[in-house]
Amino acid sequence: MSETIGSEMCDKSGKVFVAGHRGLVGSAIVRKLEQLGYTNLILRTHAELDLTRQSDVESFFSLEKPVYVILAAAKVGGIHANNTYPADFIAVNLQIQTNVIHSAYAHGVKKLLFLGSSCIYPKFAPQPIPESALLTGPLEPTNEWYAIAKIAGIKTCQAYRIQYKWDAISGMPTNLYGPNDNFHPENSHVLPALMRRFHEAKVSGAEEVVVWGTGSPLREFLHVDDLADACVFMLERYSGLEHVNIGSGQEVTIKELAELVKEVVGFEGKLGWDSSKPDGTPRKLMDSSKLASLGWTPKVSLRDGLRQTYEWYLENVCAAK
Numbered sequence: 001m002s003e004t005i006g007s008e009m010c011d012k013s014g015k016v017f018v019a020g021h022r023g024l025v026g027s028a029i030v031r032k033l034e035q036l037g038y039t040n041l042i043l044r045t046h047a048e049l050d051l052t053r054q055s056d057v058e059s060f061f062s063l064e065k066p067v068y069v070i071l072a073a074a075k076v077g078g079i080h081a082n083n084t085y086p087a088d089f090i091a092v093n094l095q096i097q098t099n100v101i102h103s104a105y106a107h108g109v110k111k112l113l114f115l116g117s118s119c120i121y122p123k124f125a126p127q128p129i130p131e132s133a134l135l136t137g138p139l140e141p142t143n144e145w146y147a148i149a150k151i152a153g154i155k156t157c158q159a160y161r162i163q164y165k166w167d168a169i170s171g172m173p174t175n176l177y178g179p180n181d182n183f184h185p186e187n188s189h190v191l192p193a194l195m196r197r198f199h200e201a202k203v204s205g206a207e208e209v210v211v212w213g214t215g216s217p218l219r220e221f222l223h224v225d226d227l228a229d230a231c232v233f234m235l236e237r238y239s240g241l242e243h244v245n246i247g248s249g250q251e252v253t254i255k256e257l258a259e260l261v262k263e264v265v266g267f268e269g270k271l272g273w274d275s276s277k278p279d280g281t282p283r284k285l286m287d288s289s290k291l292a293s294l295g296w297t298p299k300v301s302l303r304d305g306l307r308q309t310y311e312w313y314l315e316n317v318c319a320a321k
């Protein structure tokens with residue numbers, strides 16, 4: 001049934017609304033669409049359009065009538081932010097996605113891509129994690145509020161698809177990094193947090209950099225340019241009820257990641273560990289064979305991606321200070 005709804009994004013002059021276009025993911029998707037010749041991108045900053053405000057979202061869709069929607073606006077953060085602001089992570093995300101998905105459907109959008117996250121899967125899911133592991137066990141407590149919102153997003157897309165035969169699809173990215181990431185010292189994800197900490201330690205001549213947790217958790221990292229490529233690939237080629245994992249297959253321990261970032265940044269001091277900070281889920285390597293079977297593969301290695309991201313950080317974050 002779901003396979004008959006399909007309407008590939010192919011009209012390069014059709015209006016595409018990229019929600020969250022100044023974030024890590026949204027900005028990479030804009031770069032990718034522009035590179036591919038999409039000429040009619042509709043973009044609104046958070047200040048111009050607060051997606052938690054239902055009537056503003058309704059008015060925007062009624063006025064602009066986009067043809068395609070990529071939902072990359074969300075309340076996003078690392079383990080500390082997720083654990084500290086659970087109300088924001090569940091409420092803001094439920095509001096944004098419910099408003100955007102409903103208005104998109106109601107105002108004639110042809111196709112919508114919702115983005116979830118690998119944290120939707122149970123804490124002790126089988127590895128690599130197949131799409132079918134969804135809702136088969138308890139979630140990781142540090143991000144269950146965000147995960148519940150993301151699971152609701154997948155289910156909302158499926159419900160509109162089933163009831164209205166409307167082409168809403170969902171992609172589940174693994175941990176991402178790249179240009180326009182959030183480098184906040186506490187609220188960011190591990191990779192930008194460590195890049196900033198090692199850089200500042202190198203500049204200040206500090207002897208040690210402290211990394212959170214035990215260093216043993218495993219994480220899979222995907223460069224955001226690969227993710228953007230996968231998102232456009234899905235819009236152009238995928239139409240199905242089930243969400244699709246988007247991973248790189250490149251898994252490292254946090255200790256290995258810290259050593260790699262240290263090397264790329266050129267910090268020559270020691271690594272220390274703060275085991276009072278949570279490790280989070282022990283491992284979340286996704287099984288991305290479904291996307292691979294459709295013909296998509298990632299291109300950027302972790303080492304190259306780290307080098308490119310550090311150059312971007314030096315040119316855009318440090319130079320701007």
Ligand SMILES: NC(=O)C1=CN([C@@H]2O[C@H](COP(=O)(O)OP(=O)(O)OC[C@H]3O[C@@H](n4cnc5c(N)ncnc54)[C@H](OP(=O)(O)O)[C@@H]3O)[C@@H](O)[C@H]2O)C=CC1
Nearest residue numbers: 020022023024025046050051052073074076117173175176
């Ligand atoms: N980063 C990662 O590692 C991963 C991300 N994802 C998913 O990818 C998507 C994008 O994440 P990412 O790019 O990293 O996040 P960012 O925080 O970098 O970007 C999110 C964007 O959403 C905007 N936004 C937030 N709240 C609102 C609002 N109420 N109204 C309008 N705009 C709003 C932000 O604007 P402003 O900053 O002005 O508030 C920002 O531009 C999310 O759905 C996330 O769950 C999935 C897996 C991993």
Ligand SMILES: C[C@H]1O[C@H](OP(=O)(O)OP(=O)(O)OC[C@H]2O[C@@H](n3cnc4c(=O)[nH]c(N)nc43)[C@H](O)[C@@H]2O)[C@@H](O)[C@@H](O)C1=O
Nearest residue numbers: 077078079082117119143188189190193212213278279280
């Ligand atoms: C994408 C995904 O991201 C989040 O989950 P997470 O993978 O646990 O995210 P994280 O990047 O913050 O941490 C990864 C690991 O790294 C360790 N770690 C070491 N040192 C720092 C550090 O300095 N900062 C952070 N943040 N972590 C550190 C940290 O202790 C943990 O073991 C979700 O909440 C949710 O947002 C989500 O879906």
